[in-house]
Amino acid sequence: MRVRTQSCTLGRMSTINPVIRRSHTKSKSGCNTCRARRIKCDEFRPHCRNCLQTRRRCNYPVTNSVEGSTSFPGFTWPSAADRSIEKWKNSGEPPFPCLELPTTPSWHNLSLGKLRHLHHLALMASILELSKTRQFCLWWSEITIFFQLAIRFNFVAYAVMGHSAGRLALVTKISSAFEDATRYRTLALQGLNAAITSFTKDNADAILCASLCLSNQEHDWRSWKAIMEGTSAVICEMRPWITGSVFSNYLDHAGCVIPEKRIPGARGLTMTFDSDVEIFNLKSLLAQAVGSLNTLSSCSKDTPELSALVRHLRDTCRIVHERSSDWPIEEQFRLVHPFAAWMDKYTISYFAISEKDTVVLATLAHFYAVVVCLSLAFPEMALPLTTTIRLRSIIEIGQVFGSKPPFFCGGCREVHYQEGLMAFPLNAVHMFQGVRGCNLE
Numbered sequence: 001m002r003v004r005t006q007s008c009t010l011g012r013m014s015t016i017n018p019v020i021r022r023s024h025t026k027s028k029s030g031c032n033t034c035r036a037r038r039i040k041c042d043e044f045r046p047h048c049r050n051c052l053q054t055r056r057r058c059n060y061p062v063t064n065s066v067e068g069s070t071s072f073p074g075f076t077w078p079s080a081a082d083r084s085i086e087k088w089k090n091s092g093e094p095p096f097p098c099l100e101l102p103t104t105p106s107w108h109n110l111s112l113g114k115l116r117h118l119h120h121l122a123l124m125a126s127i128l129e130l131s132k133t134r135q136f137c138l139w140w141s142e143i144t145i146f147f148q149l150a151i152r153f154n155f156v157a158y159a160v161m162g163h164s165a166g167r168l169a170l171v172t173k174i175s176s177a178f179e180d181a182t183r184y185r186t187l188a189l190q191g192l193n194a195a196i197t198s199f200t201k202d203n204a205d206a207i208l209c210a211s212l213c214l215s216n217q218e219h220d221w222r223s224w225k226a227i228m229e230g231t232s233a234v235i236c237e238m239r240p241w242i243t244g245s246v247f248s249n250y251l252d253h254a255g256c257v258i259p260e261k262r263i264p265g266a267r268g269l270t271m272t273f274d275s276d277v278e279i280f281n282l283k284s285l286l287a288q289a290v291g292s293l294n295t296l297s298s299c300s301k302d303t304p305e306l307s308a309l310v311r312h313l314r315d316t317c318r319i320v321h322e323r324s325s326d327w328p329i330e331e332q333f334r335l336v337h338p339f340a341a342w343m344d345k346y347t348i349s350y351f352a353i354s355e356k357d358t359v360v361l362a363t364l365a366h367f368y369a370v371v372v373c374l375s376l377a378f379p380e381m382a383l384p385l386t387t388t389i390r391l392r393s394i395i396e397i398g399q400v401f402g403s404k405p406p407f408f409c410g411g412c413r414e415v416h417y418q419e420g421l422m423a424f425p426l427n428a429v430h431m432f433q434g435v436r437g438c439n440l441e
Contacts, residue, residue, distance in 0.1 A: 204238050336374050
C-alpha cells in the first residue's frame, strides 16, 4: 500500500526544525492560591477549578483598575431562551424544528436549570445545522439520537447535561457551571454503572451513548482509560445485534479489544502492522503531519487556542514518530487523553466552525487525522472503535476545501492552496482505510 504524501518521508525528518516547547505564560489575573503553589490558574470565578478540586480557599488579587477588577458578573440566561425553555417544558414540543428532535412529555418535571443545559446543547446543534456544518464536529450529526436516548434513560440525559455545562464553564469561566458539570457527570456515572449491571439489548445503545459522551468529559487520563476500556467491552458484548444498533455505522467492530483478555503484564506495543512497509508508511505519514502542522501553526498564531492545539498535535506526532516501540499501555492513554477532552480544554468557537473559517476547519481536520494516526500506532487502545466518524468528518471538510479557491492567510501572510492544507488529513484517511479495510461508502 502506498500513501500519498507531500514528498515528506522518514529520511527528511532531520530537515524539520526541532520543536521547542513553550512554557506557559504566567497568569496575570490568576488566584493567589495558584500563584503561591506555582501552578497555572484557569481563572474561573469566583473559585478556580484547582481550588475547588483540592478544597483550598480561593481569592483573587484586589486591584483598583477597571480592567483587573475582581468583580465578575454571574452568567445570566437570556430571557428569550428562558421563554423558549418554559414553552418546551410545558408543551413537550422541543425548540429548533430544524433538528427534528423528539417530543419530550416526560420532561415536564425537569428543573429549569437542567432544561437550560439541554437547551444550550440544542442551540449549538441548531447553529451547526443551519450552516450545514454539523458533520464537521464529532457526534453532532447524531444529536437527535442522543436526545431520543436521553428521554428514555436518565443517565444519558445527565451525561448530555454534563457535556453542555462543561462547555459553558469553559467559555464563561463561571465556577457554578463547572460545579453543575461535575454534579451531572457524577449522576451519569452512577446511572451508567447501575445500567451495566443489568446489561441487555434494550439498554445497550443507551450505555454506549453515555459512555461516548462521558469519555469527552474526563479530566483524568486514568478515569478516561477506564471508560474507554468499558466502552470497548460493551461493543464486544453487542456483537450479536450490533447491526441493529443506532451507532452501527460509526463502529469499527473488527478492532475491539476486551480489556480482560489482554495478556497479563503485557507492556503494549506500537506499530503492530503486517509488514515493514506499513510501518514505514505510518512513520512517513507522521513526518508529513509534523511538517503540515508547522505550517498550520503559523496560520493560527493570532488565535491562542488554535495555536496551542496545533502545537500540542505537532509535538505528539513527533514523539510517536521518534519512539516506535515499548509503549506501556498506560503511557498510550496518557498521551492520547488530552485529545479526547479537547472541547473541554480548548475554547474553539462553534460560531467559527459554522462560518466555515478556513484555518479552524483545517485545524479540525488535522486534529481528527492525528487521532487516526494514533489509533493505527496504538492498536491495543479502544480508539479504532470510533475512528470511522473522524474519517467522515475529514472527508466532509475536504469536500468544502475542494470548492474553495486559494486564499491569503492573515496569520502567516502567505497564499495557501486548499489541497496543500488537506494533504495530510486525507492521507490519514487513505492509510486507515488500507490498513483496517474500512469502507465508508
